[in-house]
Amino acid sequence: MKTNNARLSVVHGSVNWSRNFLCDQAHQFIAFELANTRLPVFLRDHRLLERCTAHLVALANCSIATAATQAAQVIAEYDSLRSRVTLDMDRSTSHALFVVDRYQGTTRVISAAELAEILDAHQAGQPLQSAPAH
Secondary structure (H helix, E strand, O other): OOOOOOOOOOOOOOOOOOOOHHHHHHHHHHHHHHHOOOOOHHHHHHHHHHHHHHHHHHHHOOOHHHHHHHHHHHHHHHHOOOOOEEEOOOOOOOOEEEEEEOOOOEEEEEEHHHHHHHHHHHHHOOOOOOOOOO
């Protein structure tokens, strides 16, 4: 009778059982990478996305699109941990994004058209006009 005497590698990190497997693996990978990288943010996130996507594809045999989506969500979550604003996903739609400012206690609604203008202005390096609070 053959036995498998291969040593198992231990994953360092705690498993969060409220997340699905792919999400949990992405969180563990990103946490490890952030703790061990010294790249500037503008280079770091692109590299994290590539590396985490490759890791998830190899680990879970999922599609690149699925892995990249999961990796991008986790990177954005880590980047936004200390942000004063959150997105209200219960009220948001594909045309209206509800942004909650936790410090001021206000909510702003940004239409898809306004978001396109914000992205265009950001890409062009122009100052943005503030949207009214609701």
